[in-house]
Amino acid sequence: MPEEESKQELDIDHLQDLVAQQGDTVRALKADESPNQAAISQAIETLKQLKIDLNAEITRRKASGDSMIKSKEDFRVKVANSLESRLFYIPSFKIYGGVGGLYDYGPPGCAVKANVQKIWRQHFVIEESMLEVECPSVTLGTVLKASGHVDRFTDLMVKDAKTEECFRADHLLGDRLEELIADPATRKDEKAEFEMLYARLDELKEEEMKMALKRCGCVSPETKNELSDPYPFNLMFPTTIGPSGNIQGFLRPETAQGMFVNFRELLYFNGGKLPFACAQIGQSFRNEIAPRAGLLRVREFTQAEIEHFCHPTKKDHPRFNEVAQVELNLFSQEAQLQAGKKEPFRMKTGEAVEKGIIANETLAYFVARTHLFLKELGVDMQRVRFRQHLRHEMAHYAQDCWDAEIECSYGWIECVGLADRSAFDLDAHSKASKVDLQAYELFDEPVEEVIFEVKMNKQILGKSFKKDQKFVIDALTSLDEAAAAKIEKDFEDKGETDLENVQGIDGGKATITKDMVIEMKKKTKKVSGRNFTPSVIEPSFGIGRIMYCLFEHAFYVREGDDENKAVFKLPPQVAPIKCTIFPLVNNAEMNAASHDIYKSLTKLAVSVKLDTTAISIGKRYCRTDELGVPFAITIDHRTIGHTSTPKDGTVTVRERDSCEQVRIKVDDVAKFIADLSSGEVEWSRATASLEKVLNTAE
Amino acid sequence: MPEEESKQELDIDHLQDLVAQQGDTVRALKADESPNQAAISQAIETLKQLKIDLNAEITRRKASGDSMIKSKEDFRVKVANSLESRLFYIPSFKIYGGVGGLYDYGPPGCAVKANVQKIWRQHFVIEESMLEVECPSVTLGTVLKASGHVDRFTDLMVKDAKTEECFRADHLLGDRLEELIADPATRKDEKAEFEMLYARLDELKEEEMKMALKRCGCVSPETKNELSDPYPFNLMFPTTIGPSGNIQGFLRPETAQGMFVNFRELLYFNGGKLPFACAQIGQSFRNEIAPRAGLLRVREFTQAEIEHFCHPTKKDHPRFNEVAQVELNLFSQEAQLQAGKKEPFRMKTGEAVEKGIIANETLAYFVARTHLFLKELGVDMQRVRFRQHLRHEMAHYAQDCWDAEIECSYGWIECVGLADRSAFDLDAHSKASKVDLQAYELFDEPVEEVIFEVKMNKQILGKSFKKDQKFVIDALTSLDEAAAAKIEKDFEDKGETDLENVQGIDGGKATITKDMVIEMKKKTKKVSGRNFTPSVIEPSFGIGRIMYCLFEHAFYVREGDDENKAVFKLPPQVAPIKCTIFPLVNNAEMNAASHDIYKSLTKLAVSVKLDTTAISIGKRYCRTDELGVPFAITIDHRTIGHTSTPKDGTVTVRERDSCEQVRIKVDDVAKFIADLSSGEVEWSRATASLEKVLNTAE
The missing domain is CATH 3.30.720.200 (Signal recognition particle alu RNA binding heterodimer, srp9/1)
Known part of the structure; x- marks a missing residue:
């Protein structure tokens, strides 16, 4: 039975690839100018069969204790355990039972976030003299009316007619359609109809959704009560400004609008000259109907956004030559739509612009700069791709869009969006505010x-x-x-x-x-x-998502031990604490020496943790590894002198990932750690001339 | 007429002092355990007379063009002009007409804010290994119910019965009382009654306020319509979390609560040991009924708060000896209440604790650290005082409270609050959440x-x-x-x-x-x-208020010129941009040299501005002075060589306040500026061995 054999050979990854490719095929067919409905139906049928195969295989493997599946699940749980137990994150208002989609950053999470933002600010704002602004979260309704958020930033929702429980209409309809399609009692013509609906699930407008829910006999999943008609639920948190209750406000759903409305001021600040870029780091808010996927879909999050304003037909970039040789992992429209295996490819930034794959130099410049930024953070660049939006994914005004997607245990996650939004936003605000948001262009010579x-x-x-x-x-x-x-x-x-x-x-x-x-x-x-409305190119970073992916990439369990030794191998610049200081034993002299080193390091702006607990050095190393601390200083008998050990005024410094240890003079250690922590000097170079010591504690 | 003479001698400052002192006297009388109502009435009468004198004097001086008054007003207008025109601040949503109490930070304001926060984080979080957290702005109603904000974070409001315009009840009543007291038709016994009411204006409860408004015949000030009954208006921005509308949320009125609710986790993170401090920098929100005083009373602002958890009876601080010699400007309860001239006094921190003026070492430690922080920012320490709250200003649970007040053109502004809040907050959350928020104390030896x-x-x-x-x-x-x-x-x-x-x-x-x-x-x-609930000592910083005062202190107009040359003499660490780069003339070679220097500086994380406009160097210096940029590099003929000038590869560097200029090698300039910008090296020391050049441009 060769078929049976070939099925056994299928590994999960391959099946997942097939599902993804078939999904792309369905998308591509739907994106056609005149979609062939029969071909779409056919493709969806194939997709569903592939999904069934995949799920069956996963279930079979799970049942037989397959290590790959188990290890993927185990991995996510282990990362989550470390992140939660070491307070990288805490569910907000935990003692009150919490509320979905809101998380606190605990001390190490908060420190990593500050570092990521610092690197972002250095990489983008400082190195490119961007105009950084900070606007309030509370935003005038008029602004968000003009931007389209009041009318269109919605998901369709239905309510249980009796209990008033809320559901996302597309989730309910999708679940019901899957039931109906799988039901042997469904007639063939009905099945085709349901499949069509399923394919169009995310496109249905209010009225169509209403009909579809009726047609499929959707009811409230638990209570089986009737449902309300679907209606658009706006994802912005509403509030009112001032005591009268008459000034409608919202918490901003993105930081971008604050930059658009300041365009006129910023242009003036820049001496009337284009191009220039504005940047903002701050909180944004989306009142998700049902937040899921843990830390990846939350109701309040930090965005770092750039609005690069430029001439609509001159989108070359003065510093493009600096990034032309950067090799990118591109998943272009063409690559996503081609028959057979759909794979991203590697190409230099310069070539991608020359070949018209990325629409213009400025957009490509930011794609490359984003690549370099993620690399600096320590993201595994083998698991980063830039995926171009397919035509139907883009708004009508968008010229070109690319997402930086990072792979983690949840799949490929959109972490950065890079879009050429043309003049849409400035036009919208200019029209609504009746304020001119144009720039002036002096021709090289007058024209008739x-x-x-x-x-x-x-x-x-x-x-x-x-x-x-x-x-x-x-x-x-x-x-x-x-x-x-x-x-x-x-x-x-x-x-x-x-x-x-x-x-x-x-x-x-x-x-x-x-x-x-x-x-x-x-x-x-x-x-x-002449006057003209500038185009805007918008790189938009989800700081929390990038951090989560980074944590997964940095996580490993140290091998060769019975105990579970979790480690976050965060680069020194990103690590929450740069250095732990351990007195070998808890005595006055060692503690005093530790305090002195502690103070000399903090004065150099190095964040340190002093651990004077009486447990073994090995256990203390474990604790510090799980916090991602790259270096540890131990004060021992050689540091201060002891009956049998002459004082030589040195301490040991241990590096987290290699577990290598060197000895260095107390007087030199602060500068040594400070240089390593800034990421400018690498461990191997810094320690070349130092005494290595045998690691006995681990 | 000696009386006439002495009146003429009264200067405004002295009158203002008298008013302030008399105000203190009234407060002191009211704070008595058994207040003497007759004495209070008398004191209020004196206070009113002093105010009338002061206002008359101000009006007289204004009319006669008095320079002191005029210069004070001029000064504020000038600072505001510079701040607004150089985009330190922008009214939010300006193109839509804006809305009261919301401001954006433009590029220089945003950069200064980032620097202030960086210094704060280094000074407090890094140097003291505080546990920094970041909690969402959207806060569960339950949390703020427990903290007391839902019930008590209110101002009494009245509405015009027809137009529905809103007013603060105490403002309206106060204005009306002033009218009535001044009215010759008011009977003597009534006048005494009104004066009593006036003295108690900020204490009136809802029912008393209702009676008082009726008694005084208050009506809507413009329309003369009737008023609604007064009712408490909650100053929190309300919202709802999730789609059902059933989960009440608010924008947090302070960042503190997020730290209290995480106490259990943080204590665990700290190995169960006390004391430890938690810190948070973030946005807070207060929906003021009528925001005034420009940037000092806004509806969204950045707080930096510390919660130091410690044993309720052991409030010594391990690092107190480091600050014991710091001299503070203290305005204690006693100093505020003493007869005659009420003045703050200078005293060392250690002495203040010894004498029981500041309640304990930990609170005093933070007072001193706050002093050092403000000094580092460049605040004029002659205009900083720490004012102790009078007994009746404190909540019943508070042990001791001090405000860091900074003097600016609006008067003495509360910029930092430092309070020993005892166990109040943890107790409140423990009770409401039914979660134990206690620490455990092991006795030195077991007790019977x-x-x-x-x-x-x-x-x-x-x-x-x-x-x-x-x-x-x-x-x-x-x-x-x-x-x-x-x-x-x-x-x-x-x-x-x-x-x-x-x-x-x-x-x-x-x-x-x-x-x-x-x-x-x-x-x-x-x-x-035993288990016990820790005390919390809370230093709470209003970042925006500190920044505004700092701007006023840093502002001056350069003398000896016709033109208005405004300067912000911000210290290098705080300055928004550290260095401007000017090519002397706009030619390719000078521009190329400028770009190279620009890049070498940004790589060292120094924020710079390249100004290639063709206007004179003198004018370009003016622009950069008004932005507070401390250093400017000019690339000229000596840098690149010219027909009559041999190339020597040097540039000039100019310092903002002294206008001194030195020449330095191009290769050395980036490191030179970076060291100056970090504030570690001072100009005079750094330039000691360098060639000074004559300043011809200014």
């Missing part, structure tokens, strides 16, 4: 522009348009060549014409009759520059 | 404790107390000697006794009859330790 002088009969215009007359006049005095030609032709054909998009007039439409216009004359004019 | 073995008749007890029986049994098995004696006496006297404060029983009271207790026997037991 064709204009049309229109002599109007203002009496007739006035009668027809009354107070709107001035808007019509504005429209007629700013005609371009094509519009003028159309008007002349319309006058000839039918004696009147319709002006569209007339600013200031309801609906934007104005019908102009021939008698309103006395004469139209073409003229040329020298123009030395 | 007297206990009472009580043999009970559980049948009778059960009949009387049913399910509450166990609470009564708990209470009876933990009697101390005095309680046991009281019970025995009560049994003898009247055959029954009332137990008070019985945990778990409504009202806490249980009546025990003699027949419920069969026997009570005194015994002794060896006890080796």
